[in-house]
Amino acid sequence: MALNEKEKTTIKDLQTQEQTCIKKYKKYGQDAKDPVLKELFSTLERNEQKHYDTLGQILEGKVPECDCNDCEGKEYEPEATYDVMSKSDDKESDAFLATDSIGSEKLVSGEYNTNVFNFADTAIRKILADIQIEEQNHAEMLYKYKTVNGMA
Ligand SMILES: [Fe+2]
Numbered sequence: 642m643a644l645n646e647k648e649k650t651t652i653k654d655l656q657t658q659e660q661t662c663i664k665k666y667k668k669y670g671q672d673a674k675d676p677v678l679k680e681l682f683s684t685l686e687r688n689e690q691k692h693y694d695t696l697g698q699i700l701e702g703k704v705p706e707c708d709c710n711d712c713e714g715k716e717y718e719p720e721a722t723y724d725v726m727s728k729s730d731d732k733e734s735d736a737f738l739a740t741d742s743i744g745s746e747k748l749v750s751g752e753y754n755t756n757v758f759n760f761a762d763t764a765i766r767k768i769l770a771d772i773q774i775e776e777q778n779h780a781e782m783l784y785k786y787k788t789v790n791g792m793a
């Protein structure tokens with residue numbers, strides 16, 4: 642399946658965005674104080690790497706399998722590390738990382754939503770829509786992490 646120039650540029654831009662997410666979650670995984678949050682960042686880093694690789698396959702003219710793994714957000718049930726009512730520097734720092742990450746996911750999800758309209762091929766639209774859902778799942782997981790730890 643050959644992509645036109647506009648489609649290629651769009652995929653490359655999305656890849657740049659995924660690359661930024663991968664770097665961010667790697668760094669945030671190192672910066673996080675709570676092991677539960679470290680684990681979440683490492684899961685997200687792996688997921689963004691998969692997105693990056695999927696986009697790479699599309700760029701090579703392949704139509705990757707759409708895994709439609711859409712229940713990760715629903716199934717995520719983090720254990721609380723921090724006392725809901727208490728305040729600490731660690732908690733504040735972790736809350737910042739989680740909140741900032743939700744902002745990124747919202748942005749990235751919006752980009753997929755917009756860019757899906759650039760594509761002619763139905764299968765590729767479906768893959769991009771699936772990635773968009775996964776970005777929303779990432780935001781949901783981060784939101785649940787914040788809620789259970791009283792960071793909302
Ligand atoms: Fe992603």
Ligand SMILES: [Fe+2]
Nearest residue numbers: 746775776779
């Ligand atoms: Fe994401």
